[in-house]
Each structure stands twice: as structure tokens, then as C-alpha cells.
Amino acid sequence: MGPRINKKLAAVGVAAVVGVASTIALTSGSASASPVFGYSGYGIGVEAKGGVANSGPQTLSTINCTTNSSAKQSNDVAAVNVNDQSIARTVRTSTHAFNDKSGNGVTSDASAVDIKIGSLLHLTGVKTTTTAVYKNGKLSYTGNTTFAGVKIGNVSMPSLLRPEWNTKVAVPGLGYIVLNRVGGVKTESGIYSYAQAVVVHANVRNRYIPEGVDVAVLKTRAEISKPAVAVVFGDAYVTKANVDKLVTSGPTSYQATCKGTEGKTVRASVGEVDIKRVAYVGAAYTTKNGYQNDQRAAVTFTSHVAGVKVGNLKIGAINAEAYASKTKDGTYDVRWKSNIASITVNGKVYQVKTGVNSTLDIPGIAKLTFNQVKKQQRYVSVNALVIDVYSLNTKVVVGHAAAGVVG
Template sequence: MRPPIGYKKLAAVGVAAVVGVASTIALTSGSASAAPVFGYSGYAFGTDVQTGLAKSGPQVVSQIACTTDSNRSDHNDLATANVNDQAIARSVTTGTHSFNDKRGNGVTSNATAVDIKIGSLLTLTGAKTTTTAVYQNGQLSYTGSTTFAAVKIGAVSVPSLVKPGPNTKVAVPGLGYIVLNRVGGVKTNTGIYSYAQAVVVHANVKNRYVPQGVDVAVLKTRAEITKPATAMVIGDAYGTKANVDKLVTSGPTSYQSTCQGTEGKTIRNAVAEVSIPKVAYVGAVYTTKNGAMGTEKSAVNFTSHVAGVKVGNLSIGAIESSASAWKTKDGKVGLDSTSSVVSVKVGNKVYIMPNKPNTTLDIPGIAKLTFNQVLRQKRYISVNALVIDVYGLNTKVIVGHSAAGVIG
């Protein structure tokens, strides 16, 4: 196994044209049985923007949130991924699935594109990337790879890059540089996750296609498997997500989830301001997760923090939420959630903030607001600090989502 490489997580900023995202936690085991369970999690994105203000984030998304189901899968295809109103990847297909067979227990995530193109600066055709995380015979392992049918830098074909080695850095005149076949894996005491990205674009030169200073991962995959445990911690958090009817138009920003906790460490995922095209402007967003699985107690906590939101003349102040879950060895389970919204105003009119769960506030002609929207189950709790139903656009924006639970 290769040692983990230096890896800076790519954070989702905004989103347009996402199809078929599966963003809910799947509780497939809630019994009191002490039989060991495995945790499966994975995703595949067409594109994902890392830095800067951009009208794009995770696109063409396939995702399985933490589940104990070894037959869970998600698939998405026939879409074009755009960044800065430019088509970056065409005819993208993504998929992720869990398995329990002769290979062991694991997750495979993959993504393909007919081509990845940045104007006349870069052309990658027949792109395929995949990663797999496996637990077999008491051992954790992973694989990851990327291949192309053809590679052109400017007008020059580069056959040597068709099967690039891991983390191959290449200069692209007029753009900056790219990293091909970015792969790695991180093993913990409770499991392993692996990642593979076909190409990461670093635009450090001013150009017409990708804003300078913005980094974009194209065909980004992740797979995660836990060791068997008597209690598994699960959950997720994100800053914002927008839907028109059942179509996801802006995927989860600063998204984090877990199947294995964080070994008691707090992990933070942050992005700058977010633009949800034609709907809203969102200030800086960050989420945190902290969880541990042990013989005495398993516990997890997720938080979400949003600097503020503007929808037309509607201005909303800082928004926060948190969700926690824990289970002790004697079978006791605890769940908790909090949320807050600092202020709501339209022009000079300031509205009084409600303090009860699932309270609504109607802003005539603009939106209906729902505060502290809580879903509570036997071993799982989720909270949306604020849900904005935008009149006239038939759009629902979820702000400040946190969720946590235990399985086993």
C-alpha cells in the first residue's frame, strides 16, 4: 500500500445542474443485536470546486451516505459538468456501490467522461477514474487509478500521460498546472477511506475558462469501509443545499459525513462565499465533525455554520446547527440537536426570531422560512437550522444541516 499523500480536501462551493444526489442517511440496522456490522460510504462527482467564488460545486453526483447495507448503490449519467459557465466535462457518468463478496467487504466509486476540455488549453478524452476500499481477512486495503484514451496539452498530443503515474503534475501554458491521477488512502484504527481524482486543475494564470485562483477536481471519487464494530457512528453536515421540486440545483456545500468517526479529532471543512444562481448569495460556510468508536462508548457530533444568506431583499444573519448521538456499552442511546438564526430582516424591517422547533415565518412576496426543522428517530437525529421556500422560483434552500446517529 502506498503511504498517504499530502491531501487537501476539496470543498464544495455552490452547485448547478446536479442530478440524482442521495443526501440522506440510510439507517439499515437499528436492532439491539450485538452482531458486528460494517459501515459503507462513498461518492463520485463529475466536478468539484475547491477555492474562490464560483457558480459551481459537486456536479453529476452519485453518493451513498453511511449505511450497513452491502448492496447499496447510486448512479448518475449523461450530464455535462460546468465551471464558470464553461463546459468542463461532457457525458459524465458516476457511480458508487457497496459490496460483500469474494473480494471482502468494501465500496467502489467510479466516474467517466467522454472528454474533459478547457478551451484549447487542455483536452483529455476517454477519462476513467475509480477507487476501492476493502476489508478482508482482518486487513484494510485500497486501490485507485485513472486512465485516458488521449491527452493533449494545447495542440500537442502527449501519449505518455494516457496512463499517468500517481499524482503526476503537468504544466499547462495559459492556465497553470494540473495533477493527473491524484490518489491516496488514509487508514485509521476503525477503517479506511481512499480517493482518486482524474485531474485537479490549478488555475493560477488569468484565463477565460476557469477563474484565476480557483482549483477544480474533475472526476472525483471516494470509498470508505469500517472494520466490524458493535456500534457504528454516522452522520453528516453541510452549509446549504437547494432543490427545485425533486431536482437538486445546488448540492451540499462544505459536505462532511462519516462511517468510522474521526478518532476523537475535530475535522473542519470550509469554503468561501457561495452563489446559488438566480436564487441566493451565501456567506462563508464551514462544518465540523468529531466522533469516536470504542468499547465503552461510541459518540459523534456534527456542526454547520453559515455566515449569512441573502435572497433578494431578504437578509438573514449567522446560522448554526449541531447534532450529537452516542451509545454506551450497556445499550443506552442519547440524541441531541441545537440550531440558531441570529436575525431576519427585509430592508429596515426586523423580524422577531422564534424559539420553538418547526416554527414558520411568512415574508410576503419573498419566501416562507421554517426554523429548527428536526427529524428524530430511535437512534438518529437531524436538524435543519433554516429552510427557505422561495416564492416564484419554486425553490427550497436548506441552510445549516447537521445529523448524527448510531448503528449497532
């Protein structure tokens, strides 16, 4: 069974993708003592939540954790589907950063020729956009959606062509929709805004969308951070398992950031992780803590696991930590550490190795790789333990943490 997904669609970022931290580190610019801005945003065609219709974002355009004010991406597709039904046609999304007379910011757009749910709902000429801006020391945002046509059932609704923010409308035979869903959240380090053309809440049984499913169509987000010496980023998770390149589990207790946590520690816990036919992982959690301002930027990610069992292989508590920082004078600092309490097989105790990328082969059971580290001037990641299970051709990563600064 997969993880439960929060149905609150408004502010859920999709930028927290496993591996994004290392990509950013490898492509970041040269060191600079000047303040930098952090730009992030996305446009999504359709995303469904709830029941068996959970789907990842379709027609995705995204920029993430970049200090490049010229960053941009676009995407388009003929049609996007939910539950094997074509919901929107000729979908285009884009997101771009800017630094001009209007300030520093990000704009994300999405459009569709039409959005249709059988004979229950038909929206045409749909355009949605949101912008987050920093200018003259102030943060602000805008967002809006317009329609060329709105028809509910067989009734045209001209009053809804330019709806107010968060307009709720009943749709007989389906449930209800929210048109022009817009909002923004301001923090000490920046602001993000979102705009969604239509959010469909299917709370009536129908032939198009399973009852209990929410669908966001044309979903956008824009985020700008205040000027700082650097932008912090990173991620952490407890476990991830894959067979060759196919991910079979995880990442669990996953956390990421693109601007820190205002200096507060955020914890994500899990009671246990059962990777079917592969491994059992005891109680575990991850933490993140980061901040960025005009004097200093720093971030720490940690991962903690009570213990792991893979057949007769038993591994004690596992911990990993990654830290990165930059000060106003241009000094960088990156550190990592990890530890494993014990390793036993059928009561036989094996020595825990402490070197980077050191290995232990347990014949017929698994190869263990300790302290799998990738380190650069401004970025470090560590996998405390990687287990290659021979009989299943499966790789299990346990205790991952990564941290970096861009700027």
C-alpha cells in the first residue's frame, strides 16, 4: 500500500524530487559575496488525489532552487487524463524567473483549449497564472484564471468567465468545483503563491471521476526568496529500494527544502517500513533545519533508523547527517557523519566499517557499502548504508542525508 496523500492541493510542491539536490550542486554558479535570490515554480496540467486515481503531475514545467534569474521551462501535450478519461485538451505549462523593472520573481502559467468532464462540465479557453515578486524590500503576489466559456450541464454561465478568487460552484452529478483558486504564503525568507484554474471535488458517484477523488486542473506555483548570501537546499529519507533502475519502495519519511525552515527543526517520522519480500525497517525519522539571510546561509538534514532486518541479516541503529553553509565573506563549510550500531547474521557479529565507500561481503546474503559519500565545495550527500541483496537483485539505501548551498 502506498503512502496516504494529503488532499490539500494548494501548496504541495512537486520540486522535492529525489536526486534533485545533486543535480543542483553540479550546475550551481561560481562563488559570490553578493546577495542572491532563490527562484522556484511550476506549472502542472492535471494532478489527481485520493482513492485509486492518485496520479503524479502531468504536463509539468518546473524550476527549482536556482539563483539564475533567466531560468525557464515549458511543456505541452495534446491531452491529459484522469481515470482513463480525457479531462483537458491542448495543455501548455510554463514557468520562468525574472529580474527586471517589476522586481525579482517567478511567473508560472498554464492553459488549455478546453476542460471537459462528460456532459457535466465544460470549460473553454482556460488560462491561469501566478506571480511572486520581491521589489524594493517588499514581497507580493498575484494570481488569476479566466475562461472563454463556462457550461455546467447544458447551462452556460457567463458570470463565471472571470470568477472571483476561490469561487465554489455545485456541479450536479459530480459534486462541486472551485474556480480560480488563488492564495499566497509569506515567510521570513520569502513568499510563494499558487493559482489553480479549477479544482474538482467528486463527492457523487459518476462515470468519469471516482467518488472521493480531487482533481486540480491547470495548477501553478511561484516562489521567490529574499536576497541572501546563498540559497540552501537538500533532502533526507529513511529508505529507498530498487531492482536495477525500477524503484520498488520509497523514499520513506522524505523531506527536502529550497530555502530552509526559518531555523526551525522539522521532523518526519514513520513507525516502521515493510519493504515486501526484501526488508523490515524499525521506527525511523528524518529532520531538516535551515535558514538563509544576508549574513549567513546554513542547512542540516538528518536520517535516523532504529534497525533493519533483511532475512537473517540484522543491522542496529543507523544515523546519517549532512550540513552545508556559506557566510557573507564567501566561506563555505560542508560536513557529513554517519554511524551504524551493529551487524549480525545468525548470531555472528561482523565489524562495522567506517571508511568512505568501504564494503563488507556476506556470502550468499548481501554486500554492504558503508558511507557512500558525494562531496563538493558547496554540497555533500551521504548514504549511511547501501544493501545489495544477492538473491533478489535488489538495492536498499538506508539513512540518506544531503545538504548544499547555491550562490
